[in-house]
Amino acid sequence: MALRPKSPKTDLEKTAQRDEARNDVFMREVDDAVRQDQMANAAKRFGIPLAILLVLGLAGLGGYLWWDSQQTAKAEEDSVAMTLAIDRLEANQPDAALEKVAPLKDSDIEGFAVQARLLEAGIAQQRGEDEKAAKLFGEVIADADAPAPMRDLATLRLVSLQYDDMKPEDVVAKLKPLAVPGEPFFPSAAEMVGMAYIEQGKPELAGPLFAEISRDETAPQALRARARQIAGLVGTDAVDDVDEVMEQIERNSAARAAAQQQAGQ
DSSP states (O other): OOOOOOOOOOOOHHHHHHHHHHHHHHHHHHHHHHHHHHHHHHHHHHHHHHHHHHHHHHHHHHHHHHHHHHHHHHHHHHHHHHHHHHHHHHHHHHHHHHHHHGGGGSSSSSHHHHHHHHHHHHHHHHTTOOOHHHHHHHHHOOOTTSSSHHHHHHHHHHHHGGGGGGOHHHHHHHHTTTTTSSSSSHHHHHHHHHHHHHTTTTTTHHHHHHHHHHHHHSOHHHHHHHHHHHHHTTTTTOSHHHHHHHHHHHHHHHHHHHHHHHHHH
């Protein structure tokens, strides 16, 4: 079936179509003009504050990067100084060690400042300057910003320094949190707590503690052997493997014999 041919548009229809197209173009131009005007007004209102914020942000970022690089360089410098101080101390040159560590006591990096005080306190204790050592250990303990392991070490060293003048219950109160298997300072802390229990007349608490020390593979062999003996004296069997203990005794005897033979030569 053939399609009916479309009738040609009248002049009126063509005029209306042209007017509609012109209106569309005009509305688009008006819309673009309005948007440009809004952008111009926004730039006038917010352009300067945004530029200021951008400049401040870039300045802050640059300042942080500079500060971070300075902190990194300072940390490396302090690390070298601490390493040199420890080397001098191991070489039995305490004065040289103190000279190297002196600037670190005022370091902005808390870890190095605390290490410096601990090292100085240890040297003072070795020299019999107990009052000075106690003061330095106390400063570390009271420093809330100091790392917890360093405060624990300072507590352990201070109690060790003042043990003879302390009441047994005070020793237990200060070191009991450290005298827990698995804690880094367990062997040393537990030994002092165990001795304090014995002084208090509490062998039932001391024995198991010394037995735990004897089983702690991280503890020095001399301390483990001593703890095993003390546990037995207060009525606690700390020997889990008799054969292992006998082998250890034989190894120690052989080592002593070899040392004596070398000394004789």
